[in-house]
Amino acid sequence: AQSVTQLDSQVPVFEEAPVELRCNYSSSVSVYLFWYVQYPNQGLQLLLKYLSGSTLVESINGFEAEFNKSQTSFHLRKPSVHISDTAEYFCAVSEENTDKLIFGTGTRLQVFP
Amino acid sequence: GAVVSQHPSRVICKSGTSVKIECRSLDFQATTMFWYRQFPKKSLMLMATSNEGSKATYEQGVEKDKFLINHASLTLSTLTVTSAHPEDSSFYICSASGGGFTQYFGPGTRLTVL
Numbered sequence: 001a002q003s004v005t006q007l008d009s010q011v012p013v014f015e016e017a018p019v020e021l022r023c024n025y026s027s028s029v030s031v032y033l034f035w036y037v038q039y040p041n042q043g044l045q046l047l048l049k050y051l052s053g054s055t056l057v058e059s060i061n062g063f064e065a066e067f068n069k070s071q072t073s074f075h076l077r078k079p080s081v082h083i084s085d086t087a088e089y090f091c092a093v094s095e096e097n098t099d100k101l102i103f104g105t106g107t108r109l110q111v112f113p
Numbered sequence: 114g115a116v117v118s119q120h121p122s123r124v125i126c127k128s129g130t131s132v133k134i135e136c137r138s139l140d141f142q143a144t145t146m147f148w149y150r151q152f153p154k155k156s157l158m159l160m161a162t163s164n165e166g167s168k169a170t171y172e173q174g175v176e177k178d179k180f181l182i183n184h185a186s187l188t189l190s191t192l193t194v195t196s197a198h199p200e201d202s203s204f205y206i207c208s209a210s211g212g213g214f215t216q217y218f219g220p221g222t223r224l225t226v227l
Contacts, residue, residue, distance in 0.1 A: 032214055043119070043206050044157075044218040051214060090156065099145050099210045103156045 002027040004093050006104035014112050015083055021076040021107045023065075023091030030096040033074040035065055038088040038106075047089070050074065061085075086111045116140050117209050119219035126197055127227055134192045134222045136207030142187040143209035147216060148180070151204040163190055197226045 005024045013019045025031065032051050036044040048059040055067040065076045074091060091104040116139040126132050136146060145164050149157040161177075163169040163184035171177045179201075181193040190209075194201055202225050208216040 034215070036218070041221075041223070043117075043220040044208075046115075046215065046217065049215060094214065097214065099147075099212075099214060099216060100159070100162065101147075101216055105156045 002031065002093050002095065002102045004091050004102055004104035006091055006107050008107050009105065010108045010110065012110045012112065013081055016080045018079050019077065019081050019085075019109065021089050021091075021109065023074045023076065023104060025072050025074065025091075025093045027072075027093065027095065032094045032096060033065075033067055034092040034094070034101065035059075035063070035074070035076050036090045036092060038090065040087075044090060047076075081109070081111050083111050083113060085109060115211075115215075115217040117143075117207065117217050117219040119207055119222050121222060122220060123223045123225075125225045125227065128198050129196055131193055131195045132197055132224060134194075134205055134207075134224075136190045136192070136209070136219050138188045138209040138211070138217070141209075141211045143190070144187065144212045145210045146184055146190040147208045147210075148182060148190075148192050149206045149208070151206060151221070157206065160192075194224065197224070199226045202226045 003026050034049045035047040037047045038044050048057045050067045058064045063078045088106045090106045092101040118137045120135045148160045151157050160175045161169045161171045169182035184190040206221040208218040210216050
């Protein structure tokens with residue numbers, strides 16, 4: 001069975017500082033990996049995903065994540081955050097060639113001015 | 114592209130009544146739709162998976178007679194909470210997949226049962 005661990009429930013950071021949100025997974029088979037962002041009282045929006053190919057994937061708003069198979073990690077990074085990045089971030093994994101997602105418990109990113 | 118809508122966004126109902134929530138994929142055909150429940154400050158809990166034209170597959174611990182799911186077309190799935198009680202109050206989120214191993218989520222429905 002697969003599982004996802006997001007060790008940091010909250011990450012406070014000042015505007016324009018770099019940030020890393022950690023995600024580790026466990027699985028006995030190949031996986032797809034996802035980061036979703038949830039703004040208050042809204043559904044989840046896909047931020048970025050890794051299905052195959054380059055292990056470094058990027059989003060349109062400056063986030064990136066790198067799939068590290070040996071460390072079973074998919075950490076999310078941004079070199080300089082904005083106030084508007086304040087949200088809940090969920091890491092998720094699915095078994096290769098399936099749709100079913102297993103979510104982590106989420107990390108609350110709070111950006112302060 | 115890949116837009117999923119949910120209706121209603123908020124609903125308040127009396128205990129004992131039934132509530133229907135619609136989930137639509139607006140610009141793609143969803144071969145699979147998923148229903149989640151999200152508790153405050155908690156992750157998403159998958160309730161069930163539905164494929165168009167077939168019965169939904171419920172996760173362990175989810176009452177299929179209480180949470181009725183219908184996936185009648187490739188763009189519409191409905192979740193009906195039957196005989197709702199206050200403990201059913203929650204944020205319900207649907208998602209849809211067009212077969213590309215990526216789920217696209219709706220904006221969610223806040224259900225409050227009085």
